[in-house]
Amino acid sequence: MRNIKLTLSYDGSDFSGWQTQPRFRTVQETVEAAIHALTGERVNANASGRTDTGVHAVGQVANFYTQSQHSTEVLVRALNAHLPDDVVVRQAADMPEAFDANRDARRKLYRYVIHDGPVPDPFLRHYCHQSRHPLDAAVMSAAAKPHLSLNRVGEWIWIDVEADGFLYNMVRAIAGTLIDVGRGYRSASQIAEILEAEDRRQAGPTAPAQGLFLMRVTY
């Protein structure tokens, strides 16, 4: 059996997250259906981790076992021909049989994107959180600095968090708390408390899913 590693991008807007659930449209089920259409095989697409409803991925990774003899180039092209246009296979690679996209993931990089401007951007409305209040990115950056990276270019702010594991909704809790810091509702020191306590009860409101991207997984 071959063990294929896929690198996937998807627009999470119309998916109920990665993991298969009866009666919901999920990325896992969609990818497995494309593999089935191509190979006739019922496989398990084993991702680095689930992503929640509405969360996007630039570089999700999943592996599956197959007896297909297609080259990896053909696999990319043929799977994309079977996939709907909100999920795309960027790369396919043959891996040793023991490779497990979930268990072997060493680090994941998440990015949270905020638009902070007086006028929303209609083209990026599904791919960011539109702040309703002006944000002080310098204060947010100072609060973030020991733990994670925050950048601002023009009206765009993004928070990059890379770690070996993530508690449920942790990145969105961090983003929501930093937004509170940026509008003057919380002090910068609370970020450290939340991260050190790993206690979401102390965090600000969870920022919306549509601003969150799984950027890459490192093995």
Place this chain on the structure above:
Amino acid sequence: MRNIKLTLSYDGSDFSGWQTQPRFRTVQETVEAAIHALTGERVNANASGRTDTGVHAVGQVANFYTQSQHSTEVLVRALNAHLPDDVVVRQAADMPEAFDANRDARRKLYRYVIHDGPVPDPFLRHYCHQSRHPLDAAVMSAAAKPHLSLNRVGEWIWIDVEADGFLYNMVRAIAGTLIDVGRGYRSASQIAEILEAEDRRQAGPTAPAQGLFLMRVTY
């Protein structure tokens, strides 16, 4: 009466174009409804020109007459609060009573965006035409050069056309013809024939609406 000039951006994906039509969701009707919700007035939002179903605008311009006493800053904020998130007022300005956004438009800049890469981009799928065949942008650029501008950066190609008037679907016909030139189906000289004849029957297939943006209107 005040005469207000609005600069508008909209994602055309879910609109049946600019112009009001019974039983269709249009940008004009949506903007007029927001003005009504704010001012209580039934106005005519008079655009520089209609845009077709699915066509986007970065800088559409429209004017309307009102007795509202709101400052232009308040108009922008309040209209955006009443508008759905796929249409946005970027600017509002008081104009002389004679200003007519349609009649006084001197030039319009349209941009047609093509993605030419082996793997589609799921985040920009509504905002470009995904070419199914590799395109030779140098040949396209040579064909375009005397008439209009064509640029390529990485997998992205865009065609800018600025003119004082546009025949129906002209920009999409030009884009469709240039795509045919880029994949070797047509000779470069046919672009000149189409533009000079202003005859769409000689043009290639009309490129899809989702790649077209009305960028700006000059008065």
